[in-house]
Amino acid sequence: MMNAKKTIIAIVHVAALPGTPKSRFSIDQIVSKALADAKLLEQGGVDAIMIENMHDRPYLNRKVGAEVVSAMTAVAVALRSEINLPIGIQILAGANREALAVALAAGLNFIRAEAFVFGHLADEGMMNSDAGELLRYRKQIGAEHIKIYTDIKKKHSSHSLSADVSIAETAKAAEFFLSDGVIVTGSATGEKAAVSDLQEVRKAVKIPVLIGSGINAENLAEYWDLADAFIVGSSLKFDGNWENDVDAARVKQFMDIVVKLKNRFVE
Template sequence: MNLNKSIIGMVHVQALPGTPNSKFSIEEICEIAVKEARQYEVAGLDAIIMENMHDVPYLKGSVGPEIVAAMTVVAKAVRDAVSLPLGIQILAGANKEALAVAKAANLQFIRAEGFVFGHVADEGYMDACAGELLRYRKAIGAEAILVFTDIKKKHSSHAITGDVDIDETAKAAEFFLSDGVIVTGTSTGKAVYLHELKSLKDKVHIPVLIGSGVTAENVHEYWPYASAFIVGSYFKDNGYWKNKISEESLKTFMQTVSQFRKK
């Protein structure tokens, strides 16, 4: 998978069976996810990632077999519908489950939380998982699936690692064989701190991705410093992640990006 200023669209999969907000059948969930994925492909995005964000409140570190089964069905439906590289994240921190789904559905990458260093998420304490996760990837023959890892992740307190800055966290992730680090703002849709992104550019030799808060208005600031941009909220009506995709916002963003690519 080539991360050369890639735009990665986020599909927020509808609440899955067994979760508090569940209201759609698996067939309906698949239809909605496939529709969004096709919109992204037609708009010219470079990749897509799926996430079970509607499954609030999230479990911590693992999910039940019903979630794994449902996400596999959704992922396979999207895989059959589009030709773009696909990834998956299963909240919260269900990284081994995400790898299993990715392997079964022929996806190209996962987004993993808590790869290095512990932190306090809103689900509770989340410990580091790099050693166990990458051994599991090896065990199931999924070495071709890239593992992109959040550092100083949003929706979390990092007071317990307050003496470890984002540069050192990224270096640790690289040392522990991350395929790329993801930088975020403080919460969903919040922009990253530009000074942190600039600082990372020459600190690690793996891709640096932006995982929140990218818009048509600020992408020019981040463009020189990131390898890829995961965009979700901006593409939705009124910039709110729960809403449907706004074709106007999608078009505006990709037109803006096309101008940078011509330079």
């Protein structure tokens, strides 16, 4: 049945990359740490993995240096060679073209893109929408097989300029602009999305709806019927802190609940 077909996308938070304020590891160490987390997640039974440079704070607005792109490519290639799951990538902040280029070079399956429609004021400053440019770029480089999942009314951002545009209308705009799926989040990392927002979005669009923050073992059942996929990061780490390594025990606890929820719908 349809409700059993849910996707768990687990995040690998790549260690701070060269040139960023908190960088302290070599490329080999960065790759090794990312691969160790990814293997634990794969062994724990998640459906897909997404790499993200969240340790690179403070983030740049849309543009990142060649050192970041090349380091993320090194991580992506290493994971692709050893992980037998779909893999995606997000490059903060809003470096959607760079993420797409890395995904193509490394053979990844999807990217997470912010500010796809309706630009917003982010931590990094004003971020204009890039749907037209991004999809043209995807066409130009022959990457149309790579899915682009797009945040709407994204966390860590002010949306006062588009306050008169509902989250449902924002989702419709993303669908009209050929998004492969929309991501609904809470107000910050680890904060859960509003149930009412998810209900509105699911009614508004036919493309997949993903939850992008705040999902954990305690609330997964509450959100199970409201989304097609769940992006999970903080709750799978030691102490539920995104800065820590993946905790195999937390992964098992979470995936045991996933299995129970899926089995509810098996005829």
